[in-house]
Amino acid sequence: MINSHVQVPIIDINALVSQTSKSYSVMAEQIRQACQDYGFFYIVGHGVDEQLQKQLENLSQQFFAQDEDTKLQIRMSLGGKAWRGYFPVGNELTSGKPDLKEGIYFGAELEDNHPLVKAGTLMHGRNLFPSNIPQLRETVLEYMHLMTQLGHRLMAGIALSLGLEESYFADRYTQDPLILFRIFNYPPNSSSQSQWGVGEHTDYGVLTILKQDNIGGLQVKSKSGWIDAPPIPNSFVCNIGDMLDRMTQGLYRSTPHRVRNLSTSNRLSFPFFFDPNFNVEVKPIELNNVVVNDDKSDRWDKASVHEFSGTYGDYLLNKVSKVFPELPQTVL
Ligand SMILES: O=C(O)CCC(=O)C(=O)O
Numbered sequence: 001m002i003n004s005h006v007q008v009p010i011i012d013i014n015a016l017v018s019q020t021s022k023s024y025s026v027m028a029e030q031i032r033q034a035c036q037d038y039g040f041f042y043i044v045g046h047g048v049d050e051q052l053q054k055q056l057e058n059l060s061q062q063f064f065a066q067d068e069d070t071k072l073q074i075r076m077s078l079g080g081k082a083w084r085g086y087f088p089v090g091n092e093l094t095s096g097k098p099d100l101k102e103g104i105y106f107g108a109e110l111e112d113n114h115p116l117v118k119a120g121t122l123m124h125g126r127n128l129f130p131s132n133i134p135q136l137r138e139t140v141l142e143y144m145h146l147m148t149q150l151g152h153r154l155m156a157g158i159a160l161s162l163g164l165e166e167s168y169f170a171d172r173y174t175q176d177p178l179i180l181f182r183i184f185n186y187p188p189n190s191s192s193q194s195q196w197g198v199g200e201h202t203d204y205g206v207l208t209i210l211k212q213d214n215i216g217g218l219q220v221k222s223k224s225g226w227i228d229a230p231p232i233p234n235s236f237v238c239n240i241g242d243m244l245d246r247m248t249q250g251l252y253r254s255t256p257h258r259v260r261n262l263s264t265s266n267r268l269s270f271p272f273f274f275d276p277n278f279n280v281e282v283k284p285i286e287l288n289n290v291v292v293n294d295d296k297s298d299r300w301d302k303a304s305v306h307e308f309s310g311t312y313g314d315y316l317l318n319k320v321s322k323v324f325p326e327l328p329q330t331v332l
């Protein structure tokens with residue numbers, strides 16, 4: 001059952017990205033409300049080049065339309081410890097169940113002599129790009145660059161929404177963020193038993209910025225039940241992840257969400273994950289008047305993000321090792 005009376009709020013962030021206004025107090029309040037009530041919000045007025053977005057969509061469509069063997073030329077097992085490349089439908093698990101989606105994993109493009117790559121750190125390294133669609137490389141790199149800039153501005157907005165100084169997160173966690181980017185293709189449900197494109201989960205980091213095409217299928221678990229987050233032209237869907245839940249002691253919840261493509265066409269989506277630096281320890285923020293919310297029973301995985309200790313990398317690797325059990329699992 002979907003509750004169609006409740007909607008994820010829409011926030012215009014033009015002032016935040018163009019930095020034209022000295023006062024962001026109204027917007028900061030909107031962000032606070034949205035993060036507390038939904039853990040999700042749409043952004044408009046973000047200024048991300050529409051032409052580039054269109055190009056990204058077209059090239060991605062072109063990639064997924066190819067036969068499996070061609071797509072497998074950049075398969076994840078060739079990406080080694082960097083965990084980059086293509087995975088076919090059914091290979092990624094959410095809560096132990098295969099998702100009805102295929103996709104490509106990307107991340108910050110790091111040279112072999114980068115210290116983290118030299119140390120053999122999982123999830124760091126070079127991307128795998130398809131040689132037969134050469135424009136995809138520059139388009140993805142440019143898109144990740146713009147999303148990274150946007151991520152920094154949104155974290156400034158989130159800091160303000162918590163009554164913190166604008167640079168709070170940059171100073172402690174996201175000066176050099178962990179960047180992961182994925183392109184997913186959700187085929188239509190062919191069988192009568194409709195399968196989840198991605199099952200119920202929360203995201204792991206601080207902030208996800210999602211571009212979705214015009215098909216729809218994303219659902220968010222709001223306080224009044226599951227609601228749709230339908231496509232809104234030239235918007236992005238933002239949601240907060242487990243690390244922001246942890247930092248705010250549950251004031252900003254990492255909200256469960258899931259996807260089911262009930263249309264008869266493929267659905268493309270482009271989640272961009274703006275996460276804390278891999279090697280930093282994520283600690284609670286000293287917030288005034290915050291009632292700690294750590295009710296594990298209502299979390300999808302019955303786990304507490306508040307109990308773990310260690311770096312963001314430790315948290316992430318523990319999670320993702322369950323998603324792709326067959327990939328390299330050791331850091332060194
Ligand atoms: O495809 C979508 O709309 C959402 C994907 C998602 O939730 C994720 O990758 O974490």
Ligand SMILES: [Fe+2]
Pocket residue numbers: 201202203208257
């Ligand atoms: Fe997600």
